[in-house]
Amino acid sequence: MKQKTMFYCTECGNETPKWAGKCSACGAWNTIVEQPETPKSFSKGGARMASRVNLSARRACPVTDLQADEEIRFPTGMRELDRVLGGGAVKGSLVLVGGAPGIGKSTLMLQICSKLCEFSKVLYVSGEESEHQLKLRAQRLRVESSSLYVISETSLGDLLESVATEKPDVLIVDSIQTLYNDALDSPAGSVSQVKDCTLALMQLAKGQGITVFVIGHVNKEGSIAGPKVLEHMVDCVLYFEGDQHTSYRILRAAKNRFGATNEIGVFEMRDEGLTEVENPSEMLLSGRPDDTPGTCVACVMEGMRPVLAEIQALVVTSAGGNPRRTSNGFDYNRAAMLLAVLEKRGGLKVSSCDAYLNIIGGLWLDEPAADLAAVVALASSYLDRPVPRDLVAIGEVGLTGELRTVNQLSQRISEVRRLGFTRCVVPAHRAESLRPPEGLQLIPARNIGEAIRAALRQMG
Numbered sequence: 317m318k319q320k321t322m323f324y325c326t327e328c329g330n331e332t333p334k335w336a337g338k339c340s341a342c343g344a345w346n347t348i349v350e351q352p353e354t355p356k357s358f359s360k361g362g363a364r365m366a367s368r369v370n371l372s373a374r375r376a377c378p379v380t381d382l383q384a385d386e387e388i389r390f391p392t393g394m395r396e397l398d399r400v401l402g403g404g405a406v407k408g409s410l411v412l413v414g415g416a417p418g419i420g421k422s423t424l425m426l427q428i429c430s431k432l433c434e435f436s437k438v439l440y441v442s443g444e445e446s447e448h449q450l451k452l453r454a455q456r457l458r459v460e461s462s463s464l465y466v467i468s469e470t471s472l473g474d475l476l477e478s479v480a481t482e483k484p485d486v487l488i489v490d491s492i493q494t495l496y497n498d499a500l501d502s503p504a505g506s507v508s509q510v511k512d513c514t515l516a517l518m519q520l521a522k523g524q525g526i527t528v529f530v531i532g533h534v535n536k537e538g539s540i541a542g543p544k545v546l547e548h549m550v551d552c553v554l555y556f557e558g559d560q561h562t563s564y565r566i567l568r569a570a571k572n573r574f575g576a577t578n579e580i581g582v583f584e585m586r587d588e589g590l591t592e593v594e595n596p597s598e599m600l601l602s603g604r605p606d607d608t609p610g611t612c613v614a615c616v617m618e619g620m621r622p623v624l625a626e627i628q629a630l631v632v633t634s635a636g637g638n639p640r641r642t643s644n645g646f647d648y649n650r651a652a653m654l655l656a657v658l659e660k661r662g663g664l665k666v667s668s669c670d671a672y673l674n675i676i677g678g679l680w681l682d683e684p685a686a687d688l689a690a691v692v693a694l695a696s697s698y699l700d701r702p703v704p705r706d707l708v709a710i711g712e713v714g715l716t717g718e719l720r721t722v723n724q725l726s727q728r729i730s731e732v733r734r735l736g737f738t739r740c741v742v743p744a745h746r747a748e749s750l751r752p753p754e755g756l757q758l759i760p761a762r763n764i765g766e767a768i769r770a771a772l773r774q775m776g
Contacts, residue, residue: 323348324507351502389574393431396583396592397424399619400554400567402575405486408525409574410518412492412547414532415556420565420585421531424556425488426450426459427589433461436485439478443470443494457589470504472497472513476520484526489517491531492546514549547571558678564599565590566678579619597624597735600677606705610697612771613708613737614689615728616681622724622731624708626676627686629693634670645675646690647682654691654713661717662691662764664698684712685722688741688767695768703771707759708732709741717763719743726750729758741767 323332325348330341338345389404398404405411415421422445429438442450450466465482469475472495479487489495495513496504503509514530521528530550547553551573558565567581582593593599601624605611610629615622627646634640643651651673659666673690675681688711696703710728712720721743722728732740733753740758742750747760761767 321350323350326507349507351506351508390435391431392428394424394428394581394590394592395594396581397428397567399621400569400572400575400579400581401552402572402579405527406551406574407527408521409551410514410521410528410530410549411552411554412530412532412550413554413556414534416534419556419558420583420590421556422490423453423457423585423589424567424583425490425529425531426454427457429464429486429488430457430459430461432486433463436463437482438464438486438488439482439484440464440466440488440490441475441478442466442468442490444490470494470496472516476516479520479524479526486527486529487517487520488529489531491533493533510546511549514546518549562678564593564677576619578617579621580623596621596677597731600625600679601735604676604705607702609700609702610693612689612693612696612703614681614686615708615710615732616683616685617724617728622728623679624731624735625679625681625686627681627689627693628674628676629690629697630672630674631666631669631694631697634668639668640670640672642671643673645678645680646673646686650687651690653715654687655694657713657715657717657764658691658694662695662768664695666694666698669698683722684720685710685728687711687713688719688764691764692741692768692771696772699772701772704739706737707739707741707771708737709767709771711741711743711761711767713764717765719761719763719767721746729753729756732756741771 323335324330325339325341325344330339332340332348335348335350339347388407390407391404392398413421413425426440429440432438440450446468447466454460465484467478469478475495492510492513493505496509497512500508500512517528517530520526552569553571554567554569556565556567563585565583565585567583569577569579571577582596582599583590584593601613604626612627613624614627615624641648641652641655655666655671658664671694689709691713692703692709710722710725712722714720725742725746729740729750729752733756738755738757740756741761742758744760744762747758750758752758759770761770
């Protein structure tokens, strides 16, 4: 007898009895995959397994009776990771760490075990490495503790049995795509397996108060492999980003139920493991060329941290009829808008030129405060005149070419001065109310024309 099959959407997890080119739930195209239908007796097998492992029935109680006196957060040993998590890991939370293969996810998780083992018991479950390989990597990272337990396992049932035996305070699973439930016929990494195993880990975390870190791989589109519902089930989704050909890595939160999602953590990959970069601005500005047209520094806010980033622009005469527009680390539509404003309000004929924008260091600038620096860099490249090395431009650009103020401007200019810059172009209507630090000159500008003239004038 032929086994019945169901169709699942890999984006949202919606089930449908027949295939369709477009998901009726989320509207995504070409995301419907076929999987064997789970028998009713085996449905939610992972949840049933978790319920058999010391998960007692819980009763509802009034919110006024809940105790919140004790601190539910604890440090992980890496301040950059604690910053992204919102001040530290939360007891009983489920954290998903995603990233491309080889980016450093396993290294990050194993390194934090050194600090976590000082006050808690940690169980590291790897489905991709043997215990011997984990030992070699732990020696390289200098992670040695009798409170760190490691096991190479891919079966969900055996994993839950190990948790019941060892009773850890922190559980690390590497990775969710290698974990499978014996009650399901589908292979590991399929939609049903990922959903069921994640549900079991979520009930384990909430029921026993175990902090669970789950590592997940990303697909070629850059999202975590598996159904989109996976990200909705967990408490935090962290993305580990960076070019494998460079040593710097950026950790950012895409979702965080216990903190902000606009914080970033910066790390550097070295032979001895990941090291924290406490001052990302110095890293992003290192190697900046002198007296070269087409570069300007912007100051953006990543959470509560001001970060200085270099924006590079290249404007050249187009060889064809349709000028090319390319942006890397900067929103393409916003870059096109700034080019139109630069021609209409700034008087520079850039419509017939190819234009390229690039953010150094792999940072993504999605804040309007970087508008002015992008416009100044484009004008500098078009006019072939360098921007003074000690100048920073901060401000949002409107469609009429006016400069709008941005939030936390005082904190931004303090960071600008701390890194040695002596001049800063700011919107004119905020310049009078600001008190610049000693040694920093504020250059007021009402529109992009005044800002370009102030930024590209000869140094005195």
